[in-house]
Amino acid sequence: MTEAEAPEIAKPVPAEERPFKVLVIAGSQRRLNSCPGLNSKARALMHRMLGRLPMGWQIDHEDIGNEHGKPKIQPCNACVSSSMALCVWPCNCYGPGSDHQPDLFWDLHLYERLARADAWAFIGPINWYGPSSTLKLLFDRLVCMNGGNPRPDLIEKKSTLLAQALERSPQWQDLTRNHLEGRTAAFFCYGDQGGADLDETGRPKILRHKDWFDPADEPFRNERDAYQGLVWQCRYSGIEVPDRLWRHADIGVGRLYADDQAGDMTSEPDALAAFDAWADDFARHVEAKGRVPDTTEAERSARSTTQ
Secondary structure, three states, X not given: OOOOXXXXXXXXXXXXXXXXXXXXXXXXXXXXXXXXXXXXXXXXXXXXXXXXXXXXXXXXXXXXXXXOOOOEOOOOOOHHHOOHHHOEOOOOOXXXXXXXXXXXXXXXXXXXXXXXXXXXXXXXXXEOOEEOHHHHHHHHOOHHHEOOEXXXXXXXXXXXXXXXXXXXXXXXXXXXXXXXXXXXXXXXXXXXXXXXXXXXXXXXXXXXXXXXOOHHHOOOOXXXXXXXHHHHHHHHOOOEXXXXXXXXXXXXOOOOHHHOOHHHHHHOHHHHXXXXXXXXXXXXXXXXXXXXXXXXXXXXXXXXXXX
C-alpha cells in the first residue's frame, strides 16, 4: 500500500468545535413505578425542555425521583465538619454497585456526568417552602465540589486525624479547589401556593390555631427564593447561575392536588410560556458563553476511588 492509498486517521475534534454538553435533571420525588403511581410535572417539563434544545448538542438527562425498590441518593456524612481534607472529591463515603449502602448518586455516575457537562438545568417542585428532598440530597452530596480533597491516598482513604493534619499543612492550599468551577447552572421551580388548602385569609382551612399562622410572615415574597440555597451553593463553588436562569412559575394555584397533575399543565399556558422562555434563555446563554475547557480531564477525575 502506498502512502497515498493509506486510510486517513481520524483526528480529534478541537475542543472549541466539540458539541455543547448539557445535563438536565428532573428533581421531583414522584415516579410512575413508585408509591404515587403517577409521573411528576418535573419529568414532563424535562422532556419538554429536551425537545427545545438545539440539535447537535449532546444532551444528557436524568430523573432522580424515587423508584420503588431502587437505590436512593445516600445522605452526606458531613465530613467537612471534621476537616475539609476529609471531604474527598469525588465523595468516597459511598461507591458504585454497593450491596450494603447502595447509592443512586454513584450508580447513575452523576459525578462524572456533572463534570463532563458545560451546563446543568434543574427542574423541581417547591415542597414545604424548599426544594424536594431528592434535590437537597443531590446538592448535599455536591459539597465536595467546593474544595474537596482529590488525594484520598494522603489520608489513607478516610483517616480523620490525617485529614486534619493535611488541612493544617501548606500542601493543602495546593490541593483544595473548586472542581467544577466555570460551568453554568439553571433552576426552574414551580409551586401551587397551597393549592386548594387555603381559606380567604390565606391560612390553611383545617388549621385550628389560626392565630399561630400569619400569612404576612410566610417566606418568600418571590417564590423562586425557595431554591436560593441551591443557587448560592453553586455560586459559592464557582458555578455561574445568571439571574435570568433562576425562575419560578405558579402551577395548580387553587386546585385540588388530584386535579394538578402533569397532564393538567396544558391548562397553564402562562406557566408553560415561562418555562419555554427559561429553556430558550438557557440555550442562548450556554452557546454565547462557550464550552468549558478540560471537561474530559474533569470527568476522569470524577470517577470513584471506592470500588
